[in-house]
Amino acid sequence: MLIDFHTHCFPNEIANAAIKKLSFVSGGLKAHTSGTIKSLKASMEKHGVDISLVLSIATNAEQQKNVNDFAYELSKKEGIVAFGSVYPRAEDALFELERIKDMGLKGVKLHPDYQHFSADDEKLKPLYKKISSLGLITVFHTGLDYGFPPPYGATPEKMEKALLWFDSPVVAAHFGGLGCHDEVLKRLAGKDIFFDTSFGYGTMPKFYAEKIVEKHGADRILFGTDTPWHTAKMEMRLLNTLGLSETELDKIKYKNALKLLGMDE
Numbered sequence: 001m002l003i004d005f006h007t008h009c010f011p012n013e014i015a016n017a018a019i020k021k022l023s024f025v026s027g028g029l030k031a032h033t034s035g036t037i038k039s040l041k042a043s044m045e046k047h048g049v050d051i052s053l054v055l056s057i058a059t060n061a062e063q064q065k066n067v068n069d070f071a072y073e074l075s076k077k078e079g080i081v082a083f084g085s086v087y088p089r090a091e092d093a094l095f096e097l098e099r100i101k102d103m104g105l106k107g108v109k110l111h112p113d114y115q116h117f118s119a120d121d122e123k124l125k126p127l128y129k130k131i132s133s134l135g136l137i138t139v140f141h142t143g144l145d146y147g148f149p150p151p152y153g154a155t156p157e158k159m160e161k162a163l164l165w166f167d168s169p170v171v172a173a174h175f176g177g178l179g180c181h182d183e184v185l186k187r188l189a190g191k192d193i194f195f196d197t198s199f200g201y202g203t204m205p206k207f208y209a210e211k212i213v214e215k216h217g218a219d220r221i222l223f224g225t226d227t228p229w230h231t232a233k234m235e236m237r238l239l240n241t242l243g244l245s246e247t248e249l250d251k252i253k254y255k256n257a258l259k260l261l262g263m264d265e
């Protein structure tokens with residue numbers, strides 16, 4: 001079994017434009033799907049992915065409701081789990097979190113660079129507390145983002161601080177922080193946080209992938225790709241070079257995700 005903890009797709013009407021724009025701002029990244037749910041499903045089929053978690057983000061207050069309604073519709077589909085999102089500066093962000101919970105979505109994605117905040121800003125405390133009280137999982141984009149100049153909103157240093165304000169599971173995407181491997185090792189590896197493996201292939205020295213997995217342990221690492229930007233085949237290539245046991249690989253490929261999502265009963 002294979003669970004992809006980090007994928008994206010967009011409403012059909014805007015998928016093409018969204019992919020074009022994201023690819024352009026990120027320096028021409030190649031998209032491996034057309035951005036629709038249909039092509040995500042086709043990619044899953046092709047690469048042997050059984051379940052994909054689709055992560056969407058609200059990049060402004062007005063978008064929140066639509067983003068979460070889209071996530072809710074996706075969550076009804078076979079093989080798809082979807083998280084919601086809130087725009088932290090939105091006046092009704094805390095209320096929207098309750099709506100996310102009521103819709104049965106199990107978590108939220110936050111991306112400080114797209115959502116104009118810093119993960120360690122004290123102003124975020126009420127939001128994190130609300131997320132915690134609802135028992136939602138939070139996936140943070142962490143580290144650099146190819147679409148933005150520095151400074152970045154969720155560096156390992158900032159995440160180390162933010163983590164203290166959460167009482168529910170936190171996932172730091174991209175091996176704990178894209179392009180911040182030394183800091184991940186120093187500040188986050190071994191802590192009570194999950195890392196996903198998305199966008200790791202070809203973007204980090206194998207040395208760091210090995211060190212991070214070794215120090216953090218296989219129990220809190222989740223297979224992820226960042227489809228459409230990478231594929232499961234690409235990320236498995238990296239994972240298969242890390243000298244992990246069958247037991248460790250199974251945890252990373254699906255067991256940890258099933259447990260975290262409460263789907264293991």
Ligand SMILES: [Zn+2]
Pocket residue numbers: 006007008226
């Ligand atoms: Zn992503």
